[in-house]
Amino acid sequence: MENIKENLISFYLPEAKKTTLSLFRLNLLKDELKKINEKVPMAEGDVDLQLLYAVYCDQGIEVEFYIRNNSRKTVNFEIIPLVLIKNDIVVTGQLVDLKEIGDVPPKSAVPCSVVFTTGKDLVEDLTNIKIGFSLGNQYEMSNTRTVDIENIPKNLKYKYRKSIESFASSLNRLRKNTVDFNAYNVSYDGNENLNVTVLVRNGYDSEIEIQSLPINVFNKDDILVYHGVFNSSDMKVKANSAKLFIIEVNSELLPIKDADFSKFRVDFN
Numbered sequence: 001m002e003n004i005k006e007n008l009i010s011f012y013l014p015e016a017k018k019t020t021l022s023l024f025r026l027n028l029l030k031d032e033l034k035k036i037n038e039k040v041p042m043a044e045g046d047v048d049l050q051l052l053y054a055v056y057c058d059q060g061i062e063v064e065f066y067i068r069n070n071s072r073k074t075v076n077f078e079i080i081p082l083v084l085i086k087n088d089i090v091v092t093g094q095l096v097d098l099k100e101i102g103d104v105p106p107k108s109a110v111p112c113s114v115v116f117t118t119g120k121d122l123v124e125d126l127t128n129i130k131i132g133f134s135l136g137n138q139y140e141m142s143n144t145r146t147v148d149i150e151n152i153p154k155n156l157k158y159k160y161r162k163s164i165e166s167f168a169s170s171l172n173r174l175r176k177n178t179v180d181f182n183a184y185n186v187s188y189d190g191n192e193n194l195n196v197t198v199l200v201r202n203g204y205d206s207e208i209e210i211q212s213l214p215i216n217v218f219n220k221d222d223i224l225v226y227h228g229v230f231n232s233s234d235m236k237v238k239a240n241s242a243k244l245f246i247i248e249v250n251s252e253l254l255p256i257k258d259a260d261f262s263k264f265r266v267d268f269n
Helices: 023-039 158-170
Strands: 002-004 010-013 047-057 060-069 079-086 089-097 108-116 130-133 179-188 194-202 212-218 224-231 241-249 265-267
Touching: 010 023, 023 047, 023 060, 023 108, 047 108, 047 130, 089 108, 158 179, 158 194, 179 265, 194 212, 212 241, 224 241
Parallel strands: 010 108
Antiparallel strands: 002 010, 047 060, 060 108, 079 089, 079 130, 179 194, 194 241, 212 224, 212 265
16 A cells, blocks of 8 residues: 655555556646645544546546545545535535545545536536535544454465455445354365355454354355354454354255355355
């Protein structure tokens, strides 16, 4: 991750974005942030949006802006309402999914872009246009946690590690003080036992222990292949982290032993 000091509010670029920006564009963004920080200082604890540009496009109005975080904690967003403002009047608004932006660390600013699909015909020009959170410029931070998987083997081949990490990043953000269960893989082993690989994520500030877990496994045709309860004395996940577990179902308990799991669905209820 890139984190370069710029007038107290640092320029921050998520790893996924680094390969999409040219060096020229990167330096331009840093310069723009420096100007914004000098022109619009932030109060301690504030989170705001500062526009970089707004242009008309075929889909509507494209805007690029900074999310600046001057608080002492990391913030992140999911689907939130944003508005465009001109002469103190809201000219359009839209629900925007900012989940891919990820975390905005303390004292940092992250660039992002959005296309407003409405309002193009209501704004004659985009001079002095501003962007903000709706409801009186209030923002709603998603009370979520970023968790790392604690038990990926260090010697695991890159393609397998990448597959697991991609799966984890595709999941919805984990909310604070919640636990969730996500099936990564379902397959038969050499003895025709059913193996269900589950990623358990713990959003609590303390270790959790799962002693029993109901599980329903469906095959490609959404036919129930197994229903039961998995009992364990060793299913523990550290605070604010994630862990992979393999749940093994003995072949004798399976009514179907040749199910197609090229696609699958697993419920934990």
